[in-house]
Amino acid sequence: MTDWIVAEDARARLGVRPQTLYAYVSRGRVRVRPDPADPRRSLYRAADIALLAERKGRSRRPADVAAGAIAWGEPVLDSGITTIAEGRLYYRGRDAGRLAETLTLEAAARLLRGGHGAALKGAERPAPPAAQDMQARLFAVLAARAGTEPPARGRNPLALAMEAGVLMDLLADAAAGRPGEGPIHLRLAAAWGVAPEGEDLIRRALVLLADHELNASTFAARVAASTGASLAACALAGLAALSGPRHGGAAAAMRSFAEDAVRRSPQAAAEAWLREDRAVPGFGHPLYPGGDPRARHLLARFQPGPALAALRAAVEAATGQAANIDFALVALAERLDLPADAPLALFAVARSAGWIAHALEQGQGALIRPRARYVGPEPEGL
Known part of the structure; x- marks a missing residue:
């Protein structure tokens, strides 16, 4: 058997679509290299394809297929919004890193929703809640809106587009702690006292964070949308999932790791986390074995501080894993002297673009209602 095969042969042996083959590559399950005879074409390692085909053939019971899709597994629903292929992130087929060179978050949000042209302005917005904590303000403003907004299913698309813009503005106001007008990145920069040279870094970060395929918070938003729930x-639902320490709250773990590295040394901190069999926060990503492109694009625009730079070098040398977006956000917050909870706020404001786009897409589809595999006590009377 040939060691390397073309994409058409790889897909035929697996019985999958091109997107699924690319997903296998991005997750490190299939190795790929350029074709020496044609650098524009890729070759796929036949042994990796054979192993995947064997695993696929062991069991195709619905329960086994569903269980394998839950944690970084096979795609579970159709979407035309975002994909991750060959280590790169694409919004509606366009490279997110390139989009971050010029777009604002508002423009990226319209692209994700499948729209074009000028932003639509809705009704006047109330002032943000008075809570000191940014996360509390984000939750409060969405909860208040969700309690009064009508269901999204069946509403006029123009009304939903206007509602989408209002929601993003409300979240930006909540993160800033005050109402504002103009591009969201400039409003956040002004509220956080960022110098003009830092405004573009915030803009880039927001665009790179706008969506990330079917992550936990987006799936939560889609489940809510499948019931016909309001956009708010x-x-x-998305914000609730994002707030967990294994999702949007991961920047806090990254910050703790960085503080540990200052107390001990970068090498000692990394070794301690690895000895305790803990994943090193801020490094590696299951979907990007070659490195998180969001972090790569953002970190190319500024130099992390000396302590974080030393930590990055030590961890990458010890583990071979590149810095991910959580490291980049902590480094950005330090570079611009942002509030401690700014990484989560940036994440929430930016990702609301994706939540809304996915909610609109899912709202036209079926109810998401999986079944549980029961492992409890034997039911009485059976």
């Missing part, structure tokens, strides 16, 4: 309720 869908965004609230």
